[in-house]
Amino acid sequence: MPELPEVESFKRYFDKTSLRQKIKRVRLAAPGMLFHSTEKEVLDNLEGNMFTETRRHGKFFFALLKRNGALMLHFGMTGDLVYHKPDKNSPIRFALLIEFANGKNLAFQDTRKLGMIGWVNDVDAFIQRQGYGEDALKISEKEFVASLQKRKTAIKTTIMNQRVVAGVGNEYSDEILFRSSIHPESPANALSDAKLKEIYSHMKSVLKVAVKRRADQKKMSEFFFLENRQAGLKCPEGCKGFTEFKTIGGRSAYFCPGCQKLYT
Ligand SMILES: [Zn+2]
Structure with missing residues (x-):
């Protein structure tokens, strides 16, 4: 599932393959994935234009156009980018296909179609309108603590809330809380500032390494939890306990009850 580190690597892939080339034609095969945009807006603004640079905010990706705004992509659960030379005998599946004048194509694939495609006039205005918090790699410790300390929701749900901090999803949240030794169901407002600072520091290091x-x-x-999402595994921290599974805030959570303290 693409979270911040995966979207960052899509951004780097896009930078290496798709900048500064004339866009000849664009085909949209999944109009149901359009987000606050029409098909006409996407096609008219991209065709004949060129991508100049890219940006990422949380799990959103933006490819800025030389003229008029940017292409927005969200990778949902199964989104992927494939830059390729088209082959009539083995056509590639796509939700959105960008055909460049150099003969190469960029396919945005998404088998589950839970991602999003759109054209945005102004990236900053879009992020603000959607109400997203600061990006998880850019947020300051002060800002992080201030936005978490008053929330009554489970800490796992809180760090996954894109309005609090943008970019952390289900899998990375388990890893961050395991390293912080905090039970995912602890309400955010039950944690001291020192504990919130620990979460902040583990969030940064986990995302940076990833x-x-x-x-x-x-x-x-x-x-551990990014590689082994299972209950009943021996805890790698040597607490002699076993990992458990629980649904928290509608999402699957894996944790070690021996190491991760429940604060109330
Ligand atoms: Zn343990």
Whole structure:
């Protein structure tokens, strides 16, 4: 499931393949994925135009156009980018296909179609309108603590709330809380400022290392819950306990009850 590190690696892939090339034609095969945009807006603004740079905010990706705004992509659960040379004998599946004048295509694929496609006039105004919090890699410790300390929801639900901090999803939230030794059901407002600062620091380090690993396509074996989402496993911290599963705020949570303290 693409969270901040995966979207960052899509951004780097896009930067390496798709900037500063004339866009010849755009085809949209999944109009149901349009988000606050019409098909005409996407096609008219992209065709004949060119991508100049990219931005990422949380799990949103933006490819800025030389003229008029940007293409917005959200990778949902199964989104992917494939830059390729078209082959009539084995056509590639796509939700959105961008055909460049150099003969190469960029396909945005999404088998489950839970992602989003749109054209935005102004990226900052879009982020503000959607009410998203600061990006998880950019948010300051002060801002993080201030936006968490008054919330009564479970800490896992709170750090996954994109309006609080943008970019942390289900899987990374388990890893961050495991490293912080905090039970995912602890209400955010039951945690001291010192504990919130610990979460902040683990959030930064987990995401930073994951960005590096994803970019290099390396295994993430140092991340226990990102690699092993299972209940009944021996805790790697040596507490002699076993991992458990629970649905928290409608999402699957894995944790070690031996290491992760429940604050109330
Ligand atoms: Zn443990």
